[in-house]
Amino acid sequence: xxxxxxxxxxxxxxxxxxxxxxxxxxxxxxxxxxxxxxxxxxxxxxxxxxxxxxxxxxxxxxxxxxxxxxxxxxxxxxxxxxxxxxxxxxxxxxxxxxxxxxxxxxxxxxxxxxxxxxxxxxxxxxxxxxxxxxxxxxxxxxxxxxxxxxxxxxxxxxxxxxxxxxxxxxxxxxxxxxxxxxxxxxxxxxxxxxxxxxxxxxxxxxxxxxxxxxxxxxxxxxxxxxxxxxxxxxxxxxxxxxxxxxxxxxxxxxxxxxxxxxxxxxxxxxxxxxxxxxxxxxxxxxxxxxxxxxxxxxxxxxxxxxxxxxxxxxxxxxxxxxxxxxxxxxxxxxxxxxxxxxxxxxxxxxxxxxxxxxxxxxxxxxxxxxxxxxxxxxxxxxxxxxxxxxxxxxxxxxxxxxxxxxxxxxxxxxxxxxxxxxxxxxxxxxxxxxxxxxxxxxxxxxxxxxxxxxxxxxxxxxxxxxxxxxxxxxxxxxxxxxxxxxxxxxxxxxxxxxxxxxxxxxxxxxxxxxxxxxxxxxxxxxxxxxxxxxxxxxxxxxxxxxxx
Amino acid sequence: xxxxxxxxxxxxxxxxxxxxxxxxxxxxxxxxxxxxxxxxxxxxxxxxxxxxxxxxxxxxxxxxxxxxxxxxxxxxxxxxxxxxxxxxxxxxxxxxxxxxxxxxxxxxxxxxxxxxxxxxxxxxxxxxxxxxxxxxxxxxxxxxxxxxxxx
Numbered sequence: 001x002x003x004x005x006x007x008x009x010x011x012x013x014x015x016x017x018x019x020x021x022x023x024x025x026x027x028x029x030x031x032x033x034x035x036x037x038x039x040x041x042x043x044x045x046x047x048x049x050x051x052x053x054x055x056x057x058x059x060x061x062x063x064x065x066x067x068x069x070x071x072x073x074x075x076x077x078x079x080x081x082x083x084x085x086x087x088x089x090x091x092x093x094x095x096x097x098x099x100x101x102x103x104x105x106x107x108x109x110x111x112x113x114x115x116x117x118x119x120x121x122x123x124x125x126x127x128x129x130x131x132x133x134x135x136x137x138x139x140x141x142x143x144x145x146x147x148x149x150x151x152x153x154x155x156x157x158x159x160x161x162x163x164x165x166x167x168x169x170x171x172x173x174x175x176x177x178x179x180x181x182x183x184x185x186x187x188x189x190x191x192x193x194x195x196x197x198x199x200x201x202x203x204x205x206x207x208x209x210x211x212x213x214x215x216x217x218x219x220x221x222x223x224x225x226x227x228x229x230x231x232x233x234x235x236x237x238x239x240x241x242x243x244x245x246x247x248x249x250x251x252x253x254x255x256x257x258x259x260x261x262x263x264x265x266x267x268x269x270x271x272x273x274x275x276x277x278x279x280x281x282x283x284x285x286x287x288x289x290x291x292x293x294x295x296x297x298x299x300x301x302x303x304x305x306x307x308x309x310x311x312x313x314x315x316x317x318x319x320x321x322x323x324x325x326x327x328x329x330x331x332x333x334x335x336x337x338x339x340x341x342x343x344x345x346x347x348x349x350x351x352x353x354x355x356x357x358x359x360x361x362x363x364x365x366x367x368x369x370x371x372x373x374x375x376x377x378x379x380x381x382x383x384x385x386x387x388x389x390x391x392x393x394x395x396x397x398x399x400x401x402x403x404x405x406x407x408x409x410x411x412x413x414x415x416x417x418x419x420x421x422x423x424x425x426x427x428x429x430x431x432x433x434x435x436x437x438x439x440x441x442x443x444x445x446x447x448x449x450x451x452x453x454x455x456x457x458x459x460x461x462x463x464x465x466x467x468x469x470x471x472x473x474x475x476x477x478x479x480x481x482x483x484x485x486x487x488x489x490x491x492x493x494x495x496x497x498x499x500x501x502x503x504x505x506x507x508x509x510x511x512x513x514x515x516x517x518x519x520x521x522x523x524x525x526x527x528x529x530x531x532x533x534x535x536x537x538x539x540x541x542x543x544x545x546x547x548x
Numbered sequence: 549x550x551x552x553x554x555x556x557x558x559x560x561x562x563x564x565x566x567x568x569x570x571x572x573x574x575x576x577x578x579x580x581x582x583x584x585x586x587x588x589x590x591x592x593x594x595x596x597x598x599x600x601x602x603x604x605x606x607x608x609x610x611x612x613x614x615x616x617x618x619x620x621x622x623x624x625x626x627x628x629x630x631x632x633x634x635x636x637x638x639x640x641x642x643x644x645x646x647x648x649x650x651x652x653x654x655x656x657x658x659x660x661x662x663x664x665x666x667x668x669x670x671x672x673x674x675x676x677x678x679x680x681x682x683x684x685x686x687x688x689x690x691x692x693x694x695x696x697x698x699x
Contacts, residue, residue, distance in 0.1 A: 106562035106613055110589075117591070121618030122562050196564015196588050236567045326661060359662075360644055362614070438567045439574055446665045455663075473614065544587030548557070548570040 019449050024280035024441070025240045025288065027403040033395035041402045048294070049398060052347075052388040053313070056297040058290050058401065059389040060347035061313035066385035071344065072149050073375045074099035074317065074352040078128030079362040080477045082138035085128040089143055091365060095372045099183065099350055102139070102153040103127035109197040111158050111532020114481040123478040126362070131481065132527045134488050136169045144173050145180040150224070150350070152183035157197050157205055159186035159212040161531050163225070164518040171523070183224040183317075183350070185275070186212050189250040189421055190229050192542075193430040194236035199532070202422060204539035208514065210257045215515035217258075217268045224273050224315075226254060230292075231277035231319055237438030238430070240278035240288050241404060245411030246430055247274060248295065249421040255304065256420075265304040269311035273349070279321040280450070282342045283400055286391055289316060289346030291405035295412075318343040320353030320374070328454040332356035337374050344378050345391055351375060362473065428547070435548070485527065492525040500524045501534055508538035553677050554604040558586040558595045560623060563613035568640060568662060572608060575666030581673070592619060596626035599635055606673055611641040612662075621654035628655070636676050640664070 021029045030037070043049070050056060053063040062069050075097045078085045089100055105127040107119035113131050114123045123129045128139060130153075145151050145166070155162025166182045188205035191198040198205060209226060216225040228251040233243035251272065258268055276292055278285040296314040300306040320343055322335020333356045340353040355363030355371045363371070378384050391397045415424045424430050444450050451457045500521035507514045521531055557573045559566050566588055573583045584602050586595060599607050609623055620639050627635050639651070640660040648659055658672050 106564075110562055112562070118562060118589070120561075121615035121622075122613055125614035126563075191564070194567075196566060197562075198564075236565075237571075359642065361642075434567070435570055435574070438571045442571050442575075442663075442666070445663065446667075475618075544589060546585050546587040548573040548583070548585040 025284040026407045037399040057293040059392045065388045072098045072350040074350045076101040078103035080124040080473045082135045085139045099150040104130045113529030129481045150181040150183045154185040157188045160515045160518040164522040168522045177220045185227045195232040211513045227273045227275045229275040234277045237434040241407040244408045249415040253421040265306045266308035273315045285342035286346045287400040290401045316348040317350040318348045324359045496524040504534045553581045555583045555606040556604040557608045559588045560619045565612045569610035579670035592622040592626040606636045609639045624655040
């Protein structure tokens with residue numbers, strides 16, 4: 001094995017290390033796929049592949065090709081204060097972005113106001129600081145929510161607050177919920193094993209997430225209240241096969257909670273999305289999407305007895321990534337473009353992509369624009385979007401789709417045998433698989449089995465020739481946000497705030513839906529931290545684990 | 549013979565990405581070190597208290613949230629306030645090269661980027677500790693108790 005050099009020496013096929021052909025997603029790629037590959041896997045083209053927009057949805061949920069029905073160009077961003085973020089949003093809209101997914105800072109996601117001790121140094125980092133409706137008003141100044149195809153944020157562990165912020169902002173802008181579309185990530189379960197913004201006991205978090213879905217089912221059925229995420233599970237180390245299985249088990253936990261509230265599957269399943277992710281290998285990304293659609297359709301039809309085809313047709317979002325490197329960061333443009341193209345060809349509904357400088361800092365304007373352009377190039381140049389599922393029917397892609405489907409189903413069955421997602425989180429199964437996967441990946445990387453051009457191959461020893469300007473967050477933002485918070489608290493109707501927070505507490509304790517009381521509290525300019533403190537009071541707090 | 553090097557791996561602030569921290573923690577165990585992990589979301593004060601209580605020679609802080617210029621110097625200060633000036637403080641995460649001089653001037657001894665092979669981190673620690681640490685630790689029972697707890 002050659003490392004660090006330019007080229008491995010000449011060697012015959014028998015000498016090539018077979019480890020190179022083992023995908024991060026599990027299967028080993030064969031040198032040739034033929035009709036026999038399909039036969040040996042028992043693939044029945046009519047039953048298993050079918051046609052687009054029909055069960056089992058392997059080939060996608062749309063009848064028309066992407067050229068006629070493009071996946072939305074989504075952008076995940078937000079940094080510093082709402083002013084800086086508004087500036088970025090206006091530019092994004094100008095460049096052609098159709099969905100803005102707000103990146104908020106960690107204090108906002110974990111329910112700490114900017115003046116909380118735990119928020120020290122974190123305000124406006126990794127996302128925009130959103131402490132109250134006042135910050136939302138600034139962030140979306142001059143951008144009516146109905147001017148975008150969709151708008152949303154993560155708020156995985158404080159989903160009802162995120163939903164309330166958008167409802168109240170819409171009201172401020174003179175809009176009704178019918179006029180715009182909100183897309184929330186609102187997927188707390190994966191936070192406990194992979195992303196880390198959990199702050200409540202897990203069952204309480206599950207319940208709050210389902211309050212959001214239930215509210216939307218009744219009052220805004222055209223919204224997307226929950227994106228069940230593979231992304232963070234995979235990135236943390238699970239790999240896309242286990243990550244998809246864990247996400248599906250999380251989806252089952254949400255679905256079972258919602259069914260237990262008396263909703264029917266067809267009342268809410270069409271609103272659910274999955275955030276799929278496979279960034280190590282192009283064809284695995286395509287096959288993972290196709291396999292997951294097939295599994296979802298089967299689950300909906302046979303386990304949950306859905307009858308509405310929209311429940312069975314899984315809507316997918318994805319984040320185009322490569323394995324971006326710090327060295328020679330412009331190379332990341334190529335990596336991101338390949339990752340994004342895989343999702344486009346796999347047939348997703350909304351698509352965003354990373355920025356080439358993201359591994360270094362919050363993306364700069366220039367890098368953000370390149371990300372938008374990557375999607376626009378895929379959409380319009382070449383013929384990527386001229387036909388539905390252009391890779392469907394490939395012996396390789398169909399074989400890999402089936403191989404991945406089997407791996408995902410097996411890993412899902414393991415979780416189901418343990419009693420489902422919450423058991424697999426609480427008994428350490430998910431965390432163990434993720435931890436082992438992260439170690440396995442690191443070892444493969446260290447062994448040079450997943451080459452990184454410019455890092456462990458084709459290394460330029462004059463590294464640093466291209467300097468990337470870093471996008472800095474001004475430390476003054478933290479003080480500015482604390483000052484706005486003081487003004488908000490001084491200027492609001494204290495009695496209304498107290499009454500509305502008491503109503504949130506009462507709903508939380510009574511087990512009734514907290515969304516309407518949260519909307520009222522947000523309207524009164526109660527802060528994210530204050531509402532989350534009510535949740536803490538009602539439910540208690542999550543405690544971190546020191547296992548590794 | 550000095551005992552194994554004791555390391556506290558810590559997550560400071562609100563950043564919840566602890567895969568890297570846990571990979572490094574396991575890797576350092578493979579390198580023969582004793583490792584304690586704080587779990588997520590610790591303040592600099594909590595980290596320095598744990599470092600004192602666990603009698604470590606090295607504190608490794610993982611941070612990916614971008615708050616490193618604020619939080620890492622505070623960890624150093626909190627360690628120093630407890631008289632732990634000699635404790636090696638290393639950091640890993642998304643830290644721009646241009647911040648490294650500032651952090652080094654604040655008493656952060658080494659900074660590792662994502663993807664750094666664990667043996668490289670271990671070598672840096674061993675080199676530094678080998679130079680400064682030659683205390684023969686005889687308090688075996690005391691340490692064994694801690695090993696139990698850290699598992």
